[in-house]
Amino acid sequence: MSGDRKNKITVDIYGQQYTILGEESSSHIRLVASMVDDKMREISSMNPKLDISKLAVLTAVNAMHEYLKLKDEIDQLELELKNIKD
Template sequence: MQGASFVTDEKKDRVTVEINNRTYTIVGDEESSSHVRLVASLVDQKMKEIQGTNRHLDTANLAVLTALNTMNDYLKLKEDYATLLGSMKRKEDK
């Protein structure tokens, strides 16, 4: 089994997930196990989506493209959120 840990403290919760046909053990206490499974499922889904259009990618390149796509989505959402907050503030100031 492949292992990946975000935290090394032995008292932390462990959640086993599968991403891109590999098993990972995620260790931590900040999020619920259902949240960790959801995040892993979304990463797996994004990897499959990217791999579906780029069959020649090796795992490392697939992971980098997944990270880039995910961060791009995050930054767009963050920008949209800031715009929404600004719009709400302008309405409150009127």
């Protein structure tokens, strides 16, 4: 039953308050929010004229790019491990 518990956390991302509901720990949710905030600020510092919507989309695109790169690395490592075992 404890796996069904949801945490409701209010976080600040780029000066806006968001309430996030999730199964992860409060510290994990805060960490994710902090990473999103950091990435938004990083992208904004490179192009301060971006409006919030474009900044949010560019942050999402950047995050998915990083995710796919890491997924490809994991897939490659799993393939190498499989080849070692065979």
